[in-house]
Amino acid sequence: MKILYYSGCLSQSKTTGLTLPMQAIANSLGIEIIEIPSICCGAFFTKNIIDMYGPVRVFLNARKLGNEVMTTCALCYNVLKQTNSLIRSDPKRRSEISSFFGEDYDGGVKVYHFLEILRDKIGFDKLSDIIKVDLKGLKVAPYYGCLLLRPYEEIRLDNPENPSIFEDFLASIGCEPVDFPYKTECCGSYLGAISLDSVIEHSHAIIRSALTSGAEVIAVACPLCHFNLDQMQERIMQKYEDISNIPILYFTQLLAIALNVEEKLLGLEQHSVNPRPWLRKIARIQHGV
C-alpha cells in the first residue's frame, strides 16, 4: 500500500517523538510512505484567507502525487479536514482561494489520521498478528484531547463524547486500555500563552484522573497535549502534591515499541518525564525475569 505522508512542522521542531519512528513503523507494516514537502498547516483553523494559505498549499502539493494524505499530528489533521470541508461547502471561498493561488482546488484530497489507516486499511485484528513485543498487562490511559474528535460534522473519526478508536488500538498491540473520565477533556492546548495557570489546572485534573484509574502511562496523539502533560508536569507537581510522575508517550512510540523498533528511533530524549524505567519493565516481562 502506498500513501502520502504529511509530517508537518513536527519533523523540524523539538517534539519529534510523534514522527521519528514513522519510517520504521511503515517498513514493518509493509506500507510505502511518500513524504510531501513540509509547510506549516497553520495550527489553528480560522476562516481567514491568509490562514488558509498553509493547508491549501499542502493540498496542492499533495495533489500532484496522489489523492490521499495521511498525518500523525492531531492539529494538522483537524486543520486539514476543516479546510477541506469549508472549501467543499462554500463556493465563494473556493473561488477566492483559486484566484489567490492561480489553481483551482475542489477539496478532493482525502485526509486520514494514522489511527484511521490502522483501523480501516490495515485492520486492528491484523495489526495484533504483526506485533513482535508482547505488552500484555501494561495499563495505558488513552488521552484523545479535543482536536482529534471535534467538530464531529467535519472530522467524523469517532464519537466525539465516547470514542473507542484509541482503546481498540491499544488492545490490538497488547496493552490494557484504562477507561478514565477525562479522556476527551481539553488540556488547554495553546492557552498557555495567555494563561499558564489554567493549563496547569486542567493538565493536573487529567493526570490525576488517569493515575487514580490505575494507569502506568498516558498515550497521546497531539503535540500540544504532550507538551502540556509532559513538559509542564514539573510545574504541576510544584503546585499540586497529589500526583506522582507518569510518563507520557505518543501512540506512534507505543506502536514502535510493540514492533521492536530500536530505541534511538523513539525520540525519548525530548521527554521531561523519563519513560525508560517503564521501558525496562517491558523488557523484564519479555525475558520473564
Place this chain on the structure above:
Amino acid sequence: MRSLITEMARDNKMAYRDSIDLMKKIIDISGQNVFSCNLCGKCTAGCPISDAMDIKPHQVVRLVQVRPEALLDSKAIWLCACCLTCVSRCPKMIDIAKIMEAYRTIVLSSKREDFIEYSPELSSLLPIQALVAVRSKYSMVHLPFYSPTVRLRKYFTRERLLMLMGGKKT
C-alpha cells in the same frame, strides 16, 4: 422582545441601531442561529475554562440576543480554547466557538493591534505549534487591511534605530 432590546441598549450608551447592527454582524460572521438556544447550560457545564471566564458560554449566546456590545470588552472571548466541547454537547447545534471567533475578529479589526505580546521567556518555553496557533488566534496579521509597517514602526523607534546604527547615544 423589541422593547427589551431598546431598554437594554439605552442603559448601555450604545445606540439601539448599533446594537442591532452588531448582532447582525455576529450572526453573519459566525453563521449561527443564536435564537434557537434554550439556555439549558450544557455548554457551561462542559466548558473546561468556564470557571476562569467572566461571562459563561450560555450567557454569551443570550447576550448576543439582547446586548451584544457587552461582550466586546469581556475576557471570555479570549479565553475560549476552541476545544468544542460545547458544540458537541449542544442539543440545538449552536457553535459557540464560532460566535467567540466572530467577536475576536471584530475586536481585533477595530483595535488594529495585537492582543498579546510575546515575551522571550514564553517563546522559548512553548512548542512551535502553540506559537503559530496563538499567532492565528490573537494577532491581526491575517486581516486584509493590516499593514506590517504598523508593527515595524512600533518596534523601530527613533532611539532604537540610532542605537542600532551605532550613532549618537542620548
